[in-house]
Amino acid sequence: MSAQLASNSEQIEFWNGDAGKRWVTQQVRLDAMLGEISAAALKNANAKPGEHVLDVGCGCGDTSLKLAEAVGANGRVVGLDISEPMLAQAKSRASAQKLPVSFVHADAAEHRFEAAHFDLLFSRFGVMFFTDPDSTFLNLRKALKPNGRAAFVCWRDARDNEWVRVPVGAARPHVPPQPQFGPEDPGPFSFGNPGRVRRILAGAGFDVITMKPFDTPMSMGATLDDAVAHLQEFGPVSRLLKDVTPIQREAAVAAIREAMAPYAKTLPVRLNGAVWLVTAKCG
Ligand SMILES: C[S@@+](CC[C@H](N)C(=O)[O-])C[C@H]1O[C@@H](n2cnc3c(N)ncnc32)[C@H](O)[C@@H]1O
Structure with missing residues (x-):
């Protein structure tokens, strides 16, 4: 792991471990x-x-490749991520295509950008895991040209997300009480509160901030079993379900199946x- 990956240690471990794989x-x-x-x-x-x-938190590179198609031969896309296995997958996908895309293994919080040469800071679900989003967005803002812009997608509140609310609600009565996470702790739903997102962006020097809700059905599996x-x-x-007993798991899974049916x-x-x-937009 590079010396640059000094902060966000829990996330670095998470995304380089089983989750990333x-x-x-x-x-x-x-x-x-x-x-x-x-x-x-x-x-x-x-x-x-x-x-x-x-492309921040580019993971396995899906959006980096699509962005590279959009910017064409005269443009350039850099995917940045802390996960070595996911970046390896992104690089392998990119090598099969002649696209203007490269990948950097770095922590968005700490990476020293050479210059302010990006027009667009993009992310698909890669910006909600920062331990210190205020300072990380300040750092990312430095990579943008003076008239640059940010565009990203993040989950709304978990309760608004049926794909979470339904199965988690079904499983919860069958598993031991879980550690309580605060709504601003790093994690998939930490940008659910629009006031918080606006505050982070404004603090990093962005203005003309827009947040449009978007809802869509997502395919969770070809069949109920799947x-x-x-x-x-x-x-x-x-x-x-990480640390439950086999009996608790069986009960939770049965309840999830019933709720999903x-x-x-x-x-x-x-x-x-x-x-x-x-x-x-950069202010
Ligand atoms: C939910 S995944 C999304 C991956 C990808 N954008 C996608 O949509 O498939 C979150 C990604 O953010 C990355 N990530 C989390 N914290 C990061 C940080 N501080 N700097 C760079 N990447 C980070 C993770 O390694 C992971 O690839």
């Missing part, structure tokens, strides 16, 4: 599940030919995802 093995499925959200986020970002784009198995591997349900009347199994599509 699971994202790699499930990359095709996750990109498909996030397809509608991705398309909306990329449309909102409106990357133009010739632009230079920084969806229930997937939930045990990824996201909030998998964390809930109404969504499996037509296949694939779809539950709603709820996100913010965020844009901001």
